[in-house]
Amino acid sequence: MKTFNVPEFYRSPIISAVKSFRKVQDPRKKDNSPTVLDFGPVKYYIARHFGFCYGVENAIEIAFKALDENPGKRIFLLSQMIHNPEVNKDLTERGVLFLQDTHGEQLISFDTLTPDDIVIIPAFGAPLNILELLEKKGIQTEKYNTTCPFVERVWKKSEQIGKTNHTIIIHGKYNHEETRSTFSRSSLHSKAVVLRDLEEAKTLASFILDSKSQQEFEKAFAGKFSEGFDIKKDFEKVGVINQTTMLASETEEIANYFKSVMEQKFGGSEIKNHFADTHDTLC
Ligand code: SF4
CATH class of the missing domain: 3.40.50.11270 (Rossmann fold)
Structure with a gap:
C-alpha cells in the first residue's frame, strides 16, 4: 500500500510498530481484539482500530x-x-x-x-x-482535494446501485461532512435516507414493511431523506452504504438487518432483485 510523507512529529514510533505488527498478523482486519503491551506490573491495552488511517x-x-x-x-x-x-x-x-x-x-x-x-x-x-x-468563485477545487479514495469508492457504489433504482440507505450522522457529501451524490441518482444506528434502522424498517404512514416517515426522518421520497414507491430495492468513520461492523449489522427485512417483504428467493450487496465499500 502507498506510504505518505507525514511530518514525523505526528507519528508515534510505538503505535507505528503496533500497527505494523497487527497488519502482518491480521491483514484483513477481522480480529478486533486489542493489542496488549505487557510490561509486567503494568499492561497497556491498545485499541485495534485507531491512529491515522490511509485517508488521513x-x-x-x-x-x-x-x-x-x-x-x-x-x-x-x-x-x-x-x-x-x-x-x-x-x-x-x-x-x-x-x-x-x-x-x-x-x-x-x-x-x-x-x-x-x-x-x-x-x-x-x-x-x-x-x-x-x-x-x-474561480477556486480550483481539484488542486488540493484530499477526499479519501475509499470515500469516493462509496460514492461510486451509490451511483452504481442508484442507477439500478435502489434507494440508498446511508449509515452515518446526517450533519457530518462526509454524510452530507455522500447524501448529495446519492440523491443525484436515486432516493436516499440517512440513519444513525440499528435503532433507527428498525424505525425505517417499519415504513418498509408498510405499517406506518408517509407523514410519520417525514416526521421520524425529518431533514434526513431526499426530496420527493415516497415510502410506497421507494422501498422496492435498497442498498446500504456508510459514512466511513462509522464502525464497519455496525454497518454490516445494519445491512444484514435490511437484507432480512427485504426477505420478509419479498421472499428469500427474490432477494437479489431487492437488496444490493455493498459490503466491498466498507473501510
Ligand atoms: S476511514 Fe475514511 S478517511 Fe480513513 S481510509 Fe477509510 S474511508 Fe478513508
Whole structure:
C-alpha cells in the first residue's frame, strides 16, 4: 500500500510498530481484539482500530504540500480536514483558515474568497453544491482535494446501485461532512435516507414493511431523506452504504438487518432483485 510523507512529529514510533505488527498478523482486519503491551506490573491495552488511517495520511500530505507550494497566499480548509484536534490546531497555527465548522456552519463567508485563494477539500469530501459554488468563485477545487479514495469508492457504489433504482440507505450522522457529501451524490441518482444506528434502522424498517404512514416517515426522518421520497414507491430495492468513520461492523449489522427485512417483504428467493450487496465499500 502507498506510504505518505507525514511530518514525523505526528507519528508515534510505538503505535507505528503496533500497527505494523497487527497488519502482518491480521491483514484483513477481522480480529478486533486489542493489542496488549505487557510490561509486567503494568499492561497497556491498545485499541485495534485507531491512529491515522490511509485517508488521513493522504489528507495531511496534501495539506502540507498546499502550504509548501503557496507561500504568501491565503489557504483555507473547507472544514476540519480530519477530526483530529492536534492536526487541525497545527494547521491553524501555520496560517490555515477554516471556512466552515464540522456541521457546515459558516465561519468565514464564501463571499470573501478570490480566485487567488487556495481551498483544501477535506478527507470527507464536500457536498456537490459547495464544490459548484467554490468553482464559480474561480477556486480550483481539484488542486488540493484530499477526499479519501475509499470515500469516493462509496460514492461510486451509490451511483452504481442508484442507477439500478435502489434507494440508498446511508449509515452515518446526517450533519457530518462526509454524510452530507455522500447524501448529495446519492440523491443525484436515486432516493436516499440517512440513519444513525440499528435503532433507527428498525424505525425505517417499519415504513418498509408498510405499517406506518408517509407523514410519520417525514416526521421520524425529518431533514434526513431526499426530496420527493415516497415510502410506497421507494422501498422496492435498497442498498446500504456508510459514512466511513462509522464502525464497519455496525454497518454490516445494519445491512444484514435490511437484507432480512427485504426477505420478509419479498421472499428469500427474490432477494437479489431487492437488496444490493455493498459490503466491498466498507473501510
Ligand atoms: S474511508 Fe475514511 S476511514 Fe477509510 S481510509 Fe478513508 S478517511 Fe480513513
